Amino acid sequence: MSEKGVMNEEQRKAPSRNEQVAALRPGYLADLADGLERFFEPRRTTCPWCGAQDLQTRLRTTDLLQHKPGRFVLDQCQACRHTFQNPRLSAEGLEFYYRDFYDGLGEKQLGNTFAGRTKMYEQRAASLLPYAADPKSWLDVGTGHGHFCEAARIVHPGTRFDGLDFTDGAELAERAGRVERGYRGSFPELAPGFAGQYDVVSMFHYLEHSTEPDRELRAAHEALRPGGHLLIEVPDPDSRYARLLGRWWLPWLQPQHLHFVPVGNLRQRLTDLGFTVVAEQHTEPHDPVDLLAGTWLALDAVAPRDNLPWLRSGPNALQRTLRGALLLAGVPALVAGTLLDRFAIRPLSHRLGVSNAYRLVARRD
Known part of the structure; x- marks a missing residue:
């Protein structure tokens, strides 16, 4: 049978979306039968970043992307301005709300979206060039299906790219040849096995998903060799769009995004951990979709x-x-x-204060 014939045969066998939905519905309804309380941890009374007790609600919203049931609250610390989900999703909640977003029912759509962003990925990879033009090894944390690593090879053709993710995306990326090795699991738990191995660790829109951002930063310090570089890109909670658009600002991405770190806070924490921040960018990482x-x-x-x-x-x-x-x-x-x-806002995004993300490049001292 020809390759085209094999593809047509696979397409005939693949269930339709309505068939997939019908197959998944009993499991979801069973999960929801006991209510939503178990999907949330107890509400915090202190800031997870600085420990202060002066908290103020910044946003109340629902799941605007998947429309799964539930209401979500973002509180802001009045001492350090850290914004965080409160109450935070429990382990059961994380599993429930992530299910069928990056994998399963949503895998094809999200995969196509990520695959079409090659120029953005190349620009992210190029942000390292002034500081390390020829890294030998690179670990992309939160790699998804590895599309960034595939595009980054164009900019860094001599670099070995590995990927890590807590979903099966890293394994899929390895099978597709987008990464040399795909590691599935928790970065802080796997980091001791990577000690001093990597010239570069990247976290592109990963840290905001983490339950404990400080542990992720410590893991990056452990995985990097001395003189290696850490690239971090996260939503900017100080963007004016966050206030102007309210719950319709896409980077809030509730309930998946758990932490929103102001750039000053992240710079200081990296310094405390033994990094030197060598670049701070706001215009370059802005994604013009708000x-x-x-x-x-x-x-x-x-x-x-x-x-x-x-x-x-x-x-x-x-x-x-x-x-x-x-x-x-x-x-x-x-x-x-x-x-x-x-065309109107993108060229002026940083000047207008509406950049929706920032990027830091930091060197491990």
């Missing part, structure tokens, strides 16, 4: 729900028609948001 994403989240929130396995039933014909009509009516707003994001 208005487009905010418009989409608002439209999707008011439209009738799609067929989702955590809902007791799928939409009827009228609901599907209404959803399609509303999203179609929103196309002009989506186009306007895209044009403003990319």
